[in-house]
Amino acid sequence: MAFEKAIELDELKVGSAMQVELGGEPICLVRTDTDTVKAVHNICSHAFYELHEGWVDDNHIECGLHGSSFDLDSGRPDALPAVKPVPTYAVRVENGEVLVDASAPTNDATPSSF
Known part of the structure; x- marks a missing residue:
């Protein structure tokens, strides 16, 4: 695993999403509570729309284009x-920094399969 700094935790408000690029991949970071950030591939598996432009609801992100919703842990659409599914990535929060391992998804999804 190759964790790298994505952002400072304070840059992302609870209940919101933002895009970062790590290892050449567009990653959507979602802060679900004070100490938890999740990471999924930022492109919807349905219509190539940026997920960070959508809405966060508990442990899901909804695509703003057609309303597909994805579980932030599994990447599966619900x-x-x-x-x-969209790829999911390992995240750690340490010393006020959000670290992401974008080198390999934590699920079976691959961005090239869209």
């Missing part, structure tokens, strides 16, 4: 029209 609302149509998406049927393919």
Whole structure:
């Protein structure tokens, strides 16, 4: 695993999402509570729309284009029209920094499968 700094934790408000690029991949960071940040690939598996432009609801992010919703832990869609998962990535929060390992997804999804 190759964790690298993505952002300072204070840059991301609870309940919001933002895009960063790590290892050449667009990553969507979502802060679900005070100490927890999740990371998924930023491109919706349905229509190539940036997920950080959507809405955060508990442990899900909804695509702002067609309303597909993805579980932030598994990457699986739980609302149509998406049927393919998005890649998820390991995240650590240390010393006020958000560290992400974008070298390999933690699930079976791959960005090139869209």
